[in-house]
Amino acid sequence: MSCLSVSCTDDFEEVNLDPNRIETISPGTLLNPIIYEIASFNTSRSDAFTFELMQVALPFPSASGGEHRYDVGDGAGNSTWNTYYRWLTNIKEMQAAAVEAQAPNYEAIALTLNAWTYSLLTDSFGDVPMVEAGRGDEGILYPAFNTQQEIYTKILNDLARANTLFDPEQKMIYGSDILYHNDVAKWQRFCNSLRLRLLLRVSQKAEMNAYAQMAEIVDNPEQFPVFTSNEEAAILEISGVAPLISPWGRAVDFRTGRAASAFFVDNLNALNDPRLEKFFTQATLKDGKTKIGYKGIPSGYTGSDAQFDFVPSSMNIALVTAPMISVIMTYAEVEFIKAELARQGVIGGEAQLHYENGVKAAMEQWGAAVPAAYFENPAAAYDGTLERIMLQKYLALYFNDYQQWFEYRRTGLPVLPKTEAMVNNQMVPVRFRYPAIVQQSNHDNYQLAVEHMGGDDINTKVWWEK
Numbered sequence: 001m002s003c004l005s006v007s008c009t010d011d012f013e014e015v016n017l018d019p020n021r022i023e024t025i026s027p028g029t030l031l032n033p034i035i036y037e038i039a040s041f042n043t044s045r046s047d048a049f050t051f052e053l054m055q056v057a058l059p060f061p062s063a064s065g066g067e068h069r070y071d072v073g074d075g076a077g078n079s080t081w082n083t084y085y086r087w088l089t090n091i092k093e094m095q096a097a098a099v100e101a102q103a104p105n106y107e108a109i110a111l112t113l114n115a116w117t118y119s120l121l122t123d124s125f126g127d128v129p130m131v132e133a134g135r136g137d138e139g140i141l142y143p144a145f146n147t148q149q150e151i152y153t154k155i156l157n158d159l160a161r162a163n164t165l166f167d168p169e170q171k172m173i174y175g176s177d178i179l180y181h182n183d184v185a186k187w188q189r190f191c192n193s194l195r196l197r198l199l200l201r202v203s204q205k206a207e208m209n210a211y212a213q214m215a216e217i218v219d220n221p222e223q224f225p226v227f228t229s230n231e232e233a234a235i236l237e238i239s240g241v242a243p244l245i246s247p248w249g250r251a252v253d254f255r256t257g258r259a260a261s262a263f264f265v266d267n268l269n270a271l272n273d274p275r276l277e278k279f280f281t282q283a284t285l286k287d288g289k290t291k292i293g294y295k296g297i298p299s300g301y302t303g304s305d306a307q308f309d310f311v312p313s314s315m316n317i318a319l320v321t322a323p324m325i326s327v328i329m330t331y332a333e334v335e336f337i338k339a340e341l342a343r344q345g346v347i348g349g350e351a352q353l354h355y356e357n358g359v360k361a362a363m364e365q366w367g368a369a370v371p372a373a374y375f376e377n378p379a380a381a382y383d384g385t386l387e388r389i390m391l392q393k394y395l396a397l398y399f400n401d402y403q404q405w406f407e408y409r410r411t412g413l414p415v416l417p418k419t420e421a422m423v424n425n426q427m428v429p430v431r432f433r434y435p436a437i438v439q440q441s442n443h444d445n446y447q448l449a450v451e452h453m454g455g456d457d458i459n460t461k462v463w464w465e466k
Helices: 010-016 031-053 078-100 104-125 148-165 184-201 210-219 262-270 331-344 351-365 386-396 403-411 436-441 443-453
Strands: 057-059 234-238 258-260 324-329
Touching: 031 057, 031 078, 031 104, 031 234, 031 324, 031 403, 078 104, 104 148, 104 184, 148 184, 184 210, 184 234, 184 324, 184 331, 184 403, 210 331, 258 262, 262 386, 331 351, 331 386, 351 386, 386 403, 436 443
Parallel strands: none
Antiparallel strands: 057 258, 234 324
């Protein structure tokens, strides 16, 4: 399905498969490949994994099994582990080049990208190698695992330091970056917005002092600028001109054999939400022609496929047809973070305002217009509950790597329906198992990590979870 191979990214791969082949690596040499490869991989995984687990979409027909029934195989996280570690090595190389070139903006960007990637990695697995990772050239072939608390402490400190390194007065001279086109101020906003995301993720751990740090960021926008519009968000525009091509070699593969999940579609229908037509096709009668509106199939459904007397809504292939976007982090997410903090009294201001700003930004990000009476709908109006904020945040995190999954694990929201056909005791898996190659080749350190975490199981909660 996904075209994340050498043939898709020849122009980037010449640079990245073996950085040592290049006589001189500038701080900008690896920047664009890092951004594109991680972002496009995340987009493909959002579709292949997050959509199923979080009841956005599912394979159809699907008589049995499947991740939408929580049937998650031992190797489900292999590509995640391998991809992130490969590009973390490149990020390390980029940071070293930035330090050598005395280019603080590039060093700050490398720190930001490293924190972004390690957060995705550790939230997917729990404890992972960090300090000793990627140091085979130093003879460290069996890297020790770091605890998730150690990793979060490091990457949060790195983001705080990166914020102090950004200097808009210094130009980025090593080529034009594909995300922000050398706009240092926007890179700094991404850095601090990411720091907000990660602080919220660990906010239930008192030792992280997360709420005080988030309040400091929000209350001091000049010192800690964050996203204030969709134009500042970390959203990669994929033009379709090589090497910036869609992760889908054939856009039709995004739709073929797929159905929208009833849970996701029903929520959008209840909201009279304009994103429906952006995300899905309309369902039809069995004739394949008579449209009946937006209608999905229950995730983890029981019984045969013949029970459905309609052709369900499927995916809108425009989403993966270049020009398209690959979502890294959105302005809407920042507003929902602020809404949650305002609701708890951590920051001043009205939670309702941030909630509504988040909803509007999430719609406009996909080119949808906000209906004038949208918030007059009781299902859409802010009602003071975390459930209402998290439902809209769930909708806003559509196609954003594993974020719906991570936030569900943090809050238990939205409450997902269960069926008798769901395996794993009808529980949403909370992590990937470590790849078999890690268990075999780094066995002793793997065992220590498993003992610390309490098991290597899809139900073993990571450090920050409830």
